[in-house]
Amino acid sequence: MIGESRAIPEGGGAMSVAEIERGLARLRANDDGTLGARASVLNLIVVTDEESAEGVARIINELSGRYPSRALVMIADPEEGRTNLEIGLSVFCNTRGGAGTNVCAEVVTIHVEGPPAEHLESLAGPLLIPDLPVFLWYPNGDIPASPRCDGMAALAGRIVLDTGAVEDTEGSLRAVAELVSYEETPAVGDLQWAALSTWRSLVADLFAPPERACELGKIRRVEVQYAPDARSRALLFSGWLSSCLGWRPESASRAENGGRELVFSGPSGPVTVRLTPNESDAALRRVRIFCDDEYTFEVSRSRESTDARSAVLRGDEVVGERTVHLGPSDTGALLGEELRLVGRDEVYEAALRRAVEILGR
Amino acid sequence: MAQTQITPEALRDDRRLPKAPEPGAMVIFGASGDLTRRKLIPALYDLAAQRRLPMEFAVVGLSRSPMSHEEFRDRLRDALEEQRDGGVSDDVWESFSKGIFYLAGDSRKPETYEELRGFLGELDEERGTQGNRMFYLSSSPSLFPTIVERLGEAGMNQGEGGGYARIVIEKPFGRDLMSARELNAGIQRYFEERQIYRIDHYLGKETVQNILALRFANGIFEPIWNQHYVDHVQITVAEDIGVGTRGAFYEEAGALRDIVQNHLMQVLCLTAMEPPVAFDAESVREEKVKVLRAVRRMDDGEVERSAVRGQYERGWVWGEEVPGYREEEDVDPSSTTETFVALRLFVDNWRWAGVPFYVRAGKRMPKKATEIAVQFHAAPHTPFSRNGTEGLEPNVLVIRVQPDEGVSLKIGAKVPGSGFEVRSVNMDLLYGSAFLEEAPDAYQRLLLDLMLGDPTLFIRADETEGAWSILEPVMKHWSESGEIPFYPAGTWGPEEADELPERDGRGWRRP
Numbered sequence: 001m002i003g004e005s006r007a008i009p010e011g012g013g014a015m016s017v018a019e020i021e022r023g024l025a026r027l028r029a030n031d032d033g034t035l036g037a038r039a040s041v042l043n044l045i046v047v048t049d050e051e052s053a054e055g056v057a058r059i060i061n062e063l064s065g066r067y068p069s070r071a072l073v074m075i076a077d078p079e080e081g082r083t084n085l086e087i088g089l090s091v092f093c094n095t096r097g098g099a100g101t102n103v104c105a106e107v108v109t110i111h112v113e114g115p116p117a118e119h120l121e122s123l124a125g126p127l128l129i130p131d132l133p134v135f136l137w138y139p140n141g142d143i144p145a146s147p148r149c150d151g152m153a154a155l156a157g158r159i160v161l162d163t164g165a166v167e168d169t170e171g172s173l174r175a176v177a178e179l180v181s182y183e184e185t186p187a188v189g190d191l192q193w194a195a196l197s198t199w200r201s202l203v204a205d206l207f208a209p210p211e212r213a214c215e216l217g218k219i220r221r222v223e224v225q226y227a228p229d230a231r232s233r234a235l236l237f238s239g240w241l242s243s244c245l246g247w248r249p250e251s252a253s254r255a256e257n258g259g260r261e262l263v264f265s266g267p268s269g270p271v272t273v274r275l276t277p278n279e280s281d282a283a284l285r286r287v288r289i290f291c292d293d294e295y296t297f298e299v300s301r302s303r304e305s306t307d308a309r310s311a312v313l314r315g316d317e318v319v320g321e322r323t324v325h326l327g328p329s330d331t332g333a334l335l336g337e338e339l340r341l342v343g344r345d346e347v348y349e350a351a352l353r354r355a356v357e358i359l360g361r
Numbered sequence: 362m363a364q365t366q367i368t369p370e371a372l373r374d375d376r377r378l379p380k381a382p383e384p385g386a387m388v389i390f391g392a393s394g395d396l397t398r399r400k401l402i403p404a405l406y407d408l409a410a411q412r413r414l415p416m417e418f419a420v421v422g423l424s425r426s427p428m429s430h431e432e433f434r435d436r437l438r439d440a441l442e443e444q445r446d447g448g449v450s451d452d453v454w455e456s457f458s459k460g461i462f463y464l465a466g467d468s469r470k471p472e473t474y475e476e477l478r479g480f481l482g483e484l485d486e487e488r489g490t491q492g493n494r495m496f497y498l499s500s501s502p503s504l505f506p507t508i509v510e511r512l513g514e515a516g517m518n519q520g521e522g523g524g525y526a527r528i529v530i531e532k533p534f535g536r537d538l539m540s541a542r543e544l545n546a547g548i549q550r551y552f553e554e555r556q557i558y559r560i561d562h563y564l565g566k567e568t569v570q571n572i573l574a575l576r577f578a579n580g581i582f583e584p585i586w587n588q589h590y591v592d593h594v595q596i597t598v599a600e601d602i603g604v605g606t607r608g609a610f611y612e613e614a615g616a617l618r619d620i621v622q623n624h625l626m627q628v629l630c631l632t633a634m635e636p637p638v639a640f641d642a643e644s645v646r647e648e649k650v651k652v653l654r655a656v657r658r659m660d661d662g663e664v665e666r667s668a669v670r671g672q673y674e675r676g677w678v679w680g681e682e683v684p685g686y687r688e689e690e691d692v693d694p695s696s697t698t699e700t701f702v703a704l705r706l707f708v709d710n711w712r713w714a715g716v717p718f719y720v721r722a723g724k725r726m727p728k729k730a731t732e733i734a735v736q737f738h739a740a741p742h743t744p745f746s747r748n749g750t751e752g753l754e755p756n757v758l759v760i761r762v763q764p765d766e767g768v769s770l771k772i773g774a775k776v777p778g779s780g781f782e783v784r785s786v787n788m789d790l791l792y793g794s795a796f797l798e799e800a801p802d803a804y805q806r807l808l809l810d811l812m813l814g815d816p817t818l819f820i821r822a823d824e825t826e827g828a829w830s831i832l833e834p835v836m837k838h839w840s841e842s843g844e845i846p847f848y849p850a851g852t853w854g855p856e857e858a859d860e861l862p863e864r865d866g867r868g869w870r871r872p
Contacts, residue, residue: 197377201412203466204372208381209417209489213369231524245369267367307452308414320489323456324409345374 007090015087018124020108021062027091028104030099036166039068042052042339044132045124046073047152056108059332061092067339070129073109076117083114085123094250121151133157135339141165143175146182156186160338164192164232173235177356180349189338192232193348195329197337199284199299202242202310202324206289207298212312216245217292219266222273228258230283234275237287238262239355240347249358262358268292283329301304302328380522382419382812385493385524386484388477390434390508391500392422392470395529397439398440400562402498404804406441408455410450413809417489418462418614424500425467429709435461460488467502467863468508474515485521488666495811499531506547523790529558529811529822532623533614534820537836545822558811559820563624565803572631573640575760575768576768582758583636587712592755594632594718594861595734597872598724599623604700608691615698616670617832619826620722623820626653626828628762629727633708644817646824653827655710666839667706669846669858670699670707673725678852683725683850690793697845700724704835705856705865719794719862719869730872731762740773749782795854 006027008150015023028038044067048056053075060071088109110123128134135157138144138361145160147153159179162171207216215235222241226234242249247264262273269292281334286300296313309320327333373381380697386403389397408414423432437456441449444545464480466473469760484490496512498505509528520526528548536542548557565570576582585591598620604611611619630649637644659667674685679757687694701723708718741757758771768790776782846855862868 011736127750147782184847198412200375201381202379204378205381205412205415207369207372208415209491210369213367216367216369216371241372244374245367305452307450309452310458312416320416321456322409323450323452323454324412325450327411345377347377 005116005214006093007088018303020087020089023089024091024106024108027089027106028093035309038106040105040132041067041071042132042281043128044069044071044339045128045134045136045152045155046071047064047120047136047138048073048075048125048140048143050075053109055331056139057101057109058202059091059335060105060107060123062332062341063336064092065260066336068105070132070324071105071107071126072124073107074120074124075109077113078115078117080113080117084112085116085117086111089298095140097171099283100129117193119151123154124152125155128155133342135160137335137338138162139165141172146179149205153186157186158187158189158338158342159236160189160191160335163189163236164230169232169235172304173232173352174356177352180352185345187342188349189341190232190236190348190352191331191334191338192230193236193345193351194235194334195283196240198308198326198329199237199269202299202308203287203289203297205257206310206312208301212295215269215291215293216296218293218295219271219289220244220269221271221290223286223290223321224273224275225277225278225280225285227283227285228277229275231275233284235260235355235359237284237352238273238275238358239353241273242358244347244361249354249361252358252361264302304350323348368371373570379413382413382414382415382418382607382809383525384489384491385495385812386419386421386488386490387497388421388423388481388497389497389499390499391424392427392463393424393426394499396499397422398437399444400802400804401499401808402437403441403444404802404808406449406454406457406729407802407805408809410453413456414812417491417852419488421477421484422463423466424463425465425472427465429464430461430463434461435457437461440691444861452528452700455539457840464591470484470513471511471514474511474517477514478517480518482521484834487826492521494524494526494661495529496526496843502533502781502790505530505544507549515697516845518551518556518742525556525814526552527556527558527811527814530551532557532559532561533618534623534825535829536618538611538826538833539741539830541825545826549822554822555816557818557822559822560807561623561627561820563627564744564805564806564809564818564820565805566762566811567806568762569628569631569816571766572628572760572762573645576631577636583692586735588716590715590737591713591716592736592738593865593867595736595862595870596625596628596632596720596733596862597726597730599723599728599730599853599872600724601726601729603673603683603725604686604689604692608689610612610702612692615835616700616702616722616724618625621702621704621720622828622832625720625722626831627716628733628819629706630655630824632735633713633762634714638804640817640821646821649823650823651710652708654710655713655822656827657707658707658831658833659834660832661838664835666864667861668838669703669725669801669855669861670839671696671701671703671846671848671855671858672696673700673723673850674849675854676725676846678727678851685847685850686724688817697843699768699839701726701843701848701854701858703854703861705861706831710829717862717867718794719867721854721869723854726853727851729764732872733752733760733762734758734870735760735866745781745782745783749780753783754785759870 046056049086090107091104093104097316134156135158137160144150144153166172224234247266250261250265252261259276265269282301289297294315298311307323308326309323312319460694535544630652633652634648637648672686686700703721706718735758737756743750753773759769761767770788771785773783774786846857848855
């Protein structure tokens with residue numbers, strides 16, 4: 001992607017909505033006096049902190065090619081006693097369109113301290129482009145309260161969270177499950193769930209041929225190896241398998257290595273899911289599914305490669321295998337997948353509920 | 362116990378997960394040719410890397426040159442490396458290429474098919490391809506009828522053990538109406554229409570599909586997309602390149618067969634068709650065929666008035682002097698093959714009655730451009746003074762397919778000042794560059810559709826015949842007259858082409 005970033009740095013103090021709009025339009029103007037067209041498919045509000053702001057800005061620029069948007073980056077510090085508002089504007093203009101035409105995406109960065117930081121919706125609301133969907137992203141693991149209590153959540157059509165961004169993964173999953181239980185909550189997405197799409201697709205592919213589909217009913221044991229900071233993915237993966245395959249949660253126990261052993265009651269007997277942390281670069285390292293006949297299904301990722309290998313084994317004999325690209329799984333790519341969707345993700349919600357349910361046993 | 366409660370789709374019933382094709386084997390006839398190396402294998406490799414190919418998938422290349430499986434794989438890998446400049450993953454290639462095989466054989470001989478059938482049976486056993494077969498005919502078109510017949514005779518027009526059999530035909534779909542009918546009848550003798558996938562890669566292009574999105578996903582265009590509001594339509598498919606090394610092929614084909622019969626007619630269909638009730642194969646193709654049926658057939662007199670051909674001679678394109686067509690490699694120095702075609706067509710139906718469609722396609726035009734321009738009637742009355750509206754032209758909506766995909770709308774706007782001067786302003790909406798993500802290659806899209814059994818973007822038999830029957834009188838008339846007008850390379854065709862719209866009081870727009 002070819003593009004250039006243009007900015008009016010922060011420090012202008014408080015600006016009115018009209019001044020911000022004029023400022024953005026000025027930034028879109030090219031040297032020759034022509035105006036870069038503004039292409040927008042969505043509004044993206046990001047609630048973040050000082051340390052993450054730079055990374056967030058980079059991700060927004062990267063995503064502007066696929067999801068040209070108006071992004072509002074809110075950096076709030078309500079603890080600060082004195083009210084302070086700083087606004088910075090930037091546009092990222094892509095020039096691939098040819099014919100010398102720019103198409104620009106816009107970023108408004110709002111630093112807010114003191115009491116207004118408790119009312120971010122009053123700043124974000126007037127800056128949204130009308131008639132376009134609103135996505136609200138919390139990159140740092142924060143989880144909003146119900147929209148009834150949180151004005152920002154009430155602005156959004158979809159809230160994007162990250163249950164893997166905090167130490168207390170299980171608490172985070174519980175809080176998200178509570179959030180989605182409110183009727184007025186908009187659609188909720190989770191970057192940890194987005195990261196599972198490829199793995200879920202690879203596992204589903206293993207059982208796609210009709211003669212293997214019947215093995216789904218014969219699963220006895222599942223092993224998931226994950227990096228310690230990817231516990232949320234491992235739990236959501238287990239929740240997904242069990243909710244899709246109709247396994248009832250029975251018990252959960254902690255293993256010595258910090259992992260978990262989950263027991264479900266499946267259609268043909270108990271199913272054990274063992275989650276094992278593994279020092280690995282790969283968030284998910286391996287999923288193995290053992291059936292009560294001789295079949296084993298496996299998806300694994302090697303340490304150094306971004307490829308994944310799927311295999312079907314009968315006893316020790318490999319009867320099918322393939323290697324594929326896992327695709328990018330950086331935060332930008334995962335956020336991109338979330339921005340693709342509108343409406344509630346019922347499969348996620350079912351997996352989340354099941355994961356929380358088994359943790360409570 | 363209650364194992365039957367779990368459906369095979371239990372894990373797949375999820376909008377985030379893409380639809381997965383069934384296992385299957387793709388047999389490529391003419392596998393040593395260019396298309397396999399340049400298009401088919403790269404597209405399949407990308408599908409494999411992107412997790413869209415099932416584990417139980419095989420490619421069998423068939424061709425006359427003797428080669429081992431390994432040699433065939435190496436050749437394909439070399440070509441891919443060259444194309445991707447090193448961007449080939451060893452692990453993915455290793456896993457994908459294990460499913461690539463090669464059979465040397467003469468596609469005219471029945472014994473080749475016995476061997477092929479046996480080999481595919483072994484693949485069903487070893488790689489789990491489950492009796493599903495795709496036959497990709499990328500050999501010389503003259504072999505198509507024989508290959509189809511041999512496949513039918515060998516019973517390979519059906520998959521094994523309940524699997525499917527599908528056959529893919531590359532264009533050209535015949536040379537004229539009669540040969541197209543013969544080809545279709547020959548294929549349909551052994552394969553049902555639902556098994557036949559005629560491929561025109563143009564339809565696999567994202568930008569071409571966007572014509573449908575623009576028309577049918579937006580409520581504001583359809584109400585004015587008819588003779589009440591539209592004065593005329595211009596469709597241009599222009600290339601700036603010459604015939605290059607394809608002289609021998611082009612001598613046989615010409616612009617009418619190479620571009621107009623397929624690409625240009627498809628664009629015409631997508632522009633003029635009624636809204637299909639669903640985006641599925643039968644609904645979309647039925648509406649396209651209705652357009653072709655409605656295009657007025659020309660008699661000899663009409664061909665004289667409404668069809669122009671031309672051939673480029675030496676000229677200048679983008680600062681470079683280029684040879685004339687007759688000077689090109691493998692071209693007869695007295696050739697009368699057309700490199701440019703312009704037609705005035707009418708679509709005789711309720712929507713388009715009386716609206717001319719001026720269409721043109723040519724090589725060595727000033728630039729590469731594919732676009733559809735819909736010119737609307739002028740405002741019936743302007744309340745402003747004549748002096749103030751001199752610069753005002755009727756509204757034109759231009760759909761640019763390539764390059765710079767997007768829409769332009771020419772509208773009248775007031776010039777700032779104390780008077781009331783109105784001028785035309787072009788408003789550009791480059792939706793193509795709003796999304797910068799690389800669109801998938803057309804072959805990648807179409808091969809996936811083939812594996813998923815979705816023929817929406819493939820051509821039905823009656824479409825090929827419909828297109829030929831429109832052009833039949835033109836080909837006949839031109840074959841009887843040896844005269845061909847010339848145009849200098851780097852211009853928009855011969856002067857005669859300008860006369861087509863000028864006679865109706867209109868003019869070609871400059872793309």
